[in-house]
Amino acid sequence: MPLSNFRKLLNYLIVGFPFAILLGWFYLKVYQFQYLNENFVDGLIALQLSRGWLEGRPILFDTYYGSHWLHHNYYFILLTGFVTKFTGLYGLFLIYLGLLATFFLKFYRSIRTRNWLNDWFIVILFGVGPLAYHVYLDNYGWHPEQYFLPLLGLFSLSLARRKWIEVAFWGLLTLSIKETAVVLLCGVTLFASVLSSLVQHPTQKWPHYFFNRNNYLIVGISIVVFAAGMWWLSYLNGPHPSRLGQAVLLIQKKASISMTVAYIGLVAFFSSVSLAAACLLFIPWWRVIPQPKVIIGVFLGFCFVLLTVFFVEGMLYFPEPNMSIRYPARVGSWWAFMMSCYVFMTIRLVEAKLQPHSNQREWLLWAGLFQFFITPMAVSNASSIHGQMFSIKKNFLFIHNNRLGTKPYAQSPAKVLYELAQKLPKGCEIVCPAEYVGIFQNVYANEWSYDLRILTRPYLYIYEKKDLKTNKKYIFPKKEGYTTVPHPQFLILADAVWYNQHYK
Incomplete structure (x- = not known):
């Protein structure tokens, strides 16, 4: 093969590398939800929030x-x-994967006319590297905050390229993710403002870059929007206590001085790990920009602001440190902010005819290795689930028996329940043991609890026969209108009219 053709092929492989990873990631999520015998509650919650309003349920x-x-x-x-x-x-x-692919494609088009290889690998490390993978895996299932990574990246990229209509579009989508989204948008925009001012006027004194009309406007608007979002939540809650109020009451009951110090220390340690992973990628640029302390100051300063926000969010779960900055939804949001800052920085500094330090590739290598080893400390994921994701035997059985997910739940007892689920009418509700809730994702499943959130008459009640005498959460409907479905492991009560239509 001629050298020119080999280089062209290598170029295609490098550019296509992250897109191939995204395909693999989709497979992993299908495998995670279909094959692992786990109840990924937050993923099912996200699904119900997503489409319930389109199927006649409350928003x-x-x-x-x-x-x-x-x-x-x-x-x-x-x-x-x-x-x-x-x-x-x-x-x-x-x-999520489509948005992330769009971000990668747009970023590549923005850098392909220059020496782009290092920045391409750095953004790959941010977007689909070890830390991003653990956030995506999310052993709780899925969270709306996952979308911060691609959307905030697209916002930052459009901001760097001065595509103002796209800035507004991606910014509004990002803003709608969660009430704290405005804090992330404020951080990226403030970072962009300081960096732009530094590039245009590199010899000014440091207060000039921080205390100016643009920054006052950014912070002022952000405070107003954040306050409006919090007021809206307070208005909707009415007399009920807010999550912050609940967190304060919890800490007053549980906290001791030693417990609080230990909790803060653990949160600070875990946050420093992910922060260090990002800073390693920034260092080659920080070494060449004028007055680096200015840009380092705004970056670290806002990292502290975000850490404070996520610390307050995690207080509701005190004293569990895994639900603070290590929680996938929170560390993923923080990672999205740091990636977005890097995207803006590299595009604007190259535009200003600056080049990163010559040892950027070495820093990239060390950052990748660092991420690989420290990610289990940075993101809270169940090691048992993570280990099963790469079990050769389980993946082979999944590919062979489940046909890459096109033939879900091929083994009993899940197979019987899945066949029932496929015939249920859309929008109906069922009640079943927690480990089988995911099988009924096409409807609205309640797991057995003391506080069932039932809106309509369930079509199925499913009980483990071995637990009938011991499980105090089990309730039984009136026999009128229900028929028993034969099964050796479960007691299944089905709506008689529906069951007779499909099985008689």
């Missing part, structure tokens, strides 16, 4: 929390319903 209502709009301004997830209505749970991942 942002799920069978776990009830009215979720009392807790978060999760409005972007509603838009995903136009996809998940037809694709089910997997539409959530398709949208």
